[in-house]
Amino acid sequence: MKLACPFTVALALALLPGCGSSISNLCEDRCDCTGDCSPDDEDDCIDNLEDAEREAVSQGCEEQFDEAISCVEDEFACRGGNVDVDGCRQEVDNLGRCTDLPTGLLFWAAIND
Structure with a gap:
């Protein structure tokens, strides 16, 4: 799938406690959008x-991730x-500046794969 955003450093970092359902919801929305997700x-x-x-979390970037995930x-x-x-x-x-590239790409791939 073609990435909709033209940047290479992507979302990565940590959700605030209690936001685990955000991850599930985003993944469900992504699958609904693309229409080609298996379980x-x-x-x-x-x-x-x-x-x-x-x-x-291990890199101290929770705040940046929360802002990014909220935006997404x-x-x-x-x-x-x-x-x-x-x-x-x-x-x-902001997220990309705080965390390392592999973490950011892992997040972005999950949203856009």
Whole structure:
């Protein structure tokens, strides 16, 4: 699937406690949008986001991740079977500056794969 956002550093970091359902909801929304997710694909999305969350916490980037994940939840749009969160560029950039690239890409791949 083509990435809807033109940036390479992507969302990564940690959700605040109690936001685990956000991960599940985002993955479900992604699967609903693309229309080509198996149950395993949705589980992989959740696993990848949870891994990104753990990495973000370990890097001290919880606040940036919370801002980014909130933005993704607010801006999430499905356009022609592609996830579009273009309105989150600043939050994603802040996240990318805080965390390492592999963590950011793991998160972004979960949303856009």
